[in-house]
Amino acid sequence: MGSLTIDIGNTRTKIGFFKGEELVAVDYFNQADTESLLGWATNHPAENIILSSVGDFSSYQNMVRILRERYGRVLELDATIPLPVVNGYETPETLGKDRLAAVVGATVFFPEQPCLVIDAGTCITIDVIDAMGRYRGGNISPGLQMRLRAMHEYTARLPHPDMEWPSDWIGRTTKTALQNGALQGALLELTGYERLSRDEFGDINVLLTGGDSHILAKKWKSQIFVNQNLVLHGLNKILTYNVERSE
Numbered sequence: 252m253g254s255l256t257i258d259i260g261n262t263r264t265k266i267g268f269f270k271g272e273e274l275v276a277v278d279y280f281n282q283a284d285t286e287s288l289l290g291w292a293t294n295h296p297a298e299n300i301i302l303s304s305v306g307d308f309s310s311y312q313n314m315v316r317i318l319r320e321r322y323g324r325v326l327e328l329d330a331t332i333p334l335p336v337v338n339g340y341e342t343p344e345t346l347g348k349d350r351l352a353a354v355v356g357a358t359v360f361f362p363e364q365p366c367l368v369i370d371a372g373t374c375i376t377i378d379v380i381d382a383m384g385r386y387r388g389g390n391i392s393p394g395l396q397m398r399l400r401a402m403h404e405y406t407a408r409l410p411h412p413d414m415e416w417p418s419d420w421i422g423r424t425t426k427t428a429l430q431n432g433a434l435q436g437a438l439l440e441l442t443g444y445e446r447l448s449r450d451e452f453g454d455i456n457v458l459l460t461g462g463d464s465h466i467l468a469k470k471w472k473s474q475i476f477v478n479q480n481l482v483l484h485g486l487n488k489i490l491t492y493n494v495e496r497s498e
Contacts, residue, residue, distance in 0.1 A: 255297040256486035259304035259311055260349060261373040264288060267483035268295040272359065274480055285310045289317060301490040303328040303348040326493060328352065328486065335492040337385040349482050350389065354380045356485030357458050360476065365452040369441055371461035373397065377444050381452060392440065395463045398433035416470065438470055
């Protein structure tokens with residue numbers, strides 16, 4: 252027996268099966284594919300489950316109902332759940348659950364160390380947790396695909412190019428100019444946040460997660476820690492913390 256962590260994002264759902272702190276299985280599902288996800292959960296029997304959803308999807312509420320019928324302890328991550336970190340966000344009820352889980356996940360790999368956590372998904376989120384385990388807040392920026400799509404949809408003639416790095420940082424065609432504007436622009440923005448973080452917190456760990464993290468990691472110059480399952484690790488730590496509190 253172990254624990255299940257379910258992260259429902261804007262475009263897909265990710266589920267992980269943990270034994271202790273070890274992530275032993277992970278899978279991805281279409282947002283509306285509740286039946287397949289529940290089947291996966293049945294094949295990975297768990298004592299405890301935690302769910303996080305960025306929105307109040309109708310399929311999500313049905314999933315919660317079914318899981319609670321089948322399992323004993325099913326927690327939903329929200330602004331009221333006890334956390335193993337101090338949440339310094341001034342409006343915790345508006346804080347994205349994936350952002351919160353990601354910074355908790357950073358403390359699994361770098362306990363009692365300052366971390367800059369970048370989640371490159373539909374949006375790019377940039378969050379900071381200090382060495383005392385206090386979540387300090389962060390920023391939200393358009394994701395890579397959103398940047399490319401916006402330039403196409405909000406203009407009359409600009410195309411929507413593939414998301415790939417040009418060979419030169421100077422665009423020599425409209426396609427490469429758009430690609431550089433989106434990808435190189437995002438990278439320069441994020442490494443700027445890295446410099447600000449080091450100015451304030453010193454030797455800070457930079458963690459990169461999210462579906463587009465591999466694209467940014469290709470060009471990142473400094474040492475970074477890339478983990479696609481950082482949110483799942485954070486959810487598991489929050490779940491474990493609450494289970495131990497109840498015993």
